[in-house]
Amino acid sequence: MTRPATLNANSDFRRAYARGKVYTNPALVSYVRKNRAGICRIGITASKKIGNAVQRNRARRVIRAAAEMLPEFKSGYDVVFVARTKTVFKKSTEIRAVMEQQMISAGVIAPGEPQES
RNA sequence: CGAGGGGAAUGGACGGUCGCGCAGAAAUGUGAGGAAAGUCCGGGCUCCGCAGAGCAGGAUAACGGCUAACGGCCGCCGAGGGUGACCUUAAGGGAAAGUGCAACAGAGAGAUACCGCCUGCAUUUUGCAGGUAAGGGUGGAAAGGCGAGGUAAGAGCUCACCGGCAUAACGGAGACGUCUAUGCCCUGUAAACCCUAUCCGGAGCAACACCGAAGGAAGUGGCUUGCUCGGCCCAUACUUCGACGGGUGGCACGAGCAAAGAAGCAAUUCUUUGCCUAGACAGAUGACCGUCUUCAAAGACAGAACCCGGCUUACAGUUCCGCUCGCAUU
């Protein structure tokens, strides 16, 4: 998928945490919520618990690279990916497998679609 | 061969595919560090204010130099540590301006008489008065140390020697050193108050300027450093709400980088030539693969946020150049 629109506002993140569906894994946590904008937006967070600035940047980049390897998301969803401590030590291909499974469960991507990469 | 000490460098290299920030019409170019970190100092820049003055407050502390400046660096002296190479230096102004403190122990902590010694009086063991800091004991520290003279016993009371401090002379650019002379109010503490010398206006790029919003609403005299004096603007001013909001600039050509030469022990400075090398605003570097180096292929510490000079702290592995000590051999 191409690089989508990003979530910026704190209120959007709070809405996703409060009302979205949660999918957890030791390497990645995903919050999915429908929006009314008609487009798909993605937010990535890496808290101070992850580590220093290098490790937080690394976690964000790995998650972004994993998302770009997946097929196009259905429009009308806000997706928030939260990095965890183990995300830093994973490769993007490992994150992609976890993310694909979570997105299929959420119905954001259809199962069995051919992968772009 | 073993042990150690100093200085310098590197922080995998090259290439391919997909993707990202910035510049560009496009092709394409370019894209994190030695510490970008901590924010401990110093400066540039911007605004406030302004002929500003004083007090308060803060910082620094041998000497000479470098620098835009510094609490930094270089050189050098003193002190301390090490057999040595070398290292540390908040230990490096003033205790002889003044004040304070020195618990416990001890008789007594710049002030003294517990034991002791000596003298006198009373006198039986002893008691009282005076003198005394040589000896005992306490303590981290006890009148600078030690010897002689001297004395009733003693005492820098006097003298010689030694240490410390101050002044003078000589050498040195200076800190300082040397020997000599003279004097001495010779415990420690100034990371206790303090004194001396030097320096410091305040705030920070979320500064600041402009555009837009609605020149909308409410309130009040306000600004100038903590205080005082002095000064400035006066309702077109200031504060709050609107508004933890939007956009543009500030924003990268700079105390810049590289090479060569010159001055200097060095820090550093000068001259010439060449180069342009991140600029985001929720924030750009990721994924996969090949070759080489390697036992092994990335696995150290770590991500610019206005910009520089330092300091401090973190750091896997590797390389290079001097030096010291010990043992052995020639």
Added chain:
RNA sequence: GUGGGUAUGGCGCAGUUGGUUAGCGCGUCAGGUUGUGGCCCUGAAGGCCGUCGGUUCGAAUCCGACUAUCCACC
């Protein structure tokens, strides 16, 4: 970016113009009391005062560097 605070037994806190041996409450352990438990009484253990270094005769206290954590402002 700027400024400030805190760190002391398992927990919550005192103690900082330097002084001998660092206290308090709760908790823990042992004993007593009770038919048993609680309450209560008695006693004990548990601290290199966040780390490293310095000043001093002597540092939880003063000074410097570092670490962790909390807070405020623009």
